[in-house]
Amino acid sequence: MSDVPAGRTPRLQWVRAGLTFAILLAALNAVGQGTAPRDGPPWLVVLGSAQDGGIPQAGSPDHPAWVNTDLRRRVVSLGLVEPATGQRWIFEATPDFREQLHLLDEIAPVDASPGLAGIFLTHAHIGHYTGLIFLGHESLGAREVPVFAMPGMRHFLSNNGPWSQLVGYGNIVLRALEAGTPVPLGDRLFVTPFLVPHRQEFAEVVGFRIEGPNRTVLFIPDIDSWEEWDAWGVSIEDEIASVDVAYLDATFFADGELPGRDMSGFPHPFIAHSMERFAALPEAERGKIRFIHLNHSNPAADPDAAVRAEIEAGGFFVAAEGERVTL
C-alpha cells in the first residue's frame, strides 16, 4: 500500500502521508470507467443494472426509454476478468446475455467463443438464468461452459427443458456451489455464495462475495428485506463492513411507485428504506453502497432524476453500466 521507497527508513509522518495518499488513491480507484487493463489485478465490470424485466419493460409503451435510448438498462449482471490468465466469468445469465457477452468481448477480448471460464447464478427468476439459452444448439452452441449453481438450481436446470437440453448436449456443465464455501478461480480470486431470504419458487437464492487480492465486492441483486436477514442472524451492516464495494438490491425507490398498487408487500428493500436504515453508518461505509437491480418504474434509474441527487447527498451511489471495480 505504501509508496515509500525500499531501502530507506522514512520518518513517521512520511509513512503516514504515504499511507493516507495510498488509501485515498485506493478509494478513488475502487470504482472507475475507461480502458480495461490488460494486466494487473483482476477486475469486475457492471454489465447490467436493471431488474429482471429490463428497462424499458415489455408492455410499458409510455416509458421514456423507448425514445431516449440513454435511459435503457440491461438486466443485472457482472463480468469478472483475470488478466493474469485471460479468464472471464459472468454473474447471472440474463435475457440480455447476447449484448452483455458482446460488451465483455469489447472490453476484454478473448480468442474463444463464448470465452467464459464460468457463469455464476444467484437464483431461478427470469432475469438471472434464462440467458443460458444463448449457449445452446440454436445459438452459439457452446462446449461445456461451467455453470456454478446451488443444489436446487442444478436440479431445476437438469430436469426442466430447455435447460436440460443444454446439460444433455454438453453446452454447459453444472458445477456445485455450497453456501459459505469459497470457489477458487485461480490463486487470487474467490467467489463465495451465501443464502439470502427471497421467494424460492424453483430454487434457493444466493448472493456472492467476490474476493480479489486487494478488494472484495458484495453482490446481492435480490433480497426480500434486510430485516428478514436480521431475523436469520445476519446483519447487512456487518456484511458491508467486511467488503469494499456492495452492490445491493434497489428494485424500487419507494412505496407509491407503481400507480394503483399497494407495494407494502413487495419483497424488496425500497431505496428510501435502505437510505434510512444505512443513514447511521459512517460516510465511508455508505460510500461502498451502489444500488443495482432497478425496476423500470424506479426513478433512480435516470441519472438526471431528482431522487438521484437525494441518493448521492445521502452518500450512496447507483451502479452504472460499464463501471469497473479493481479487485
Ligand SMILES: [Zn+2]
Ligand atoms: Zn431479480
Ligand SMILES: [Zn+2]
Ligand atoms: Zn428474484
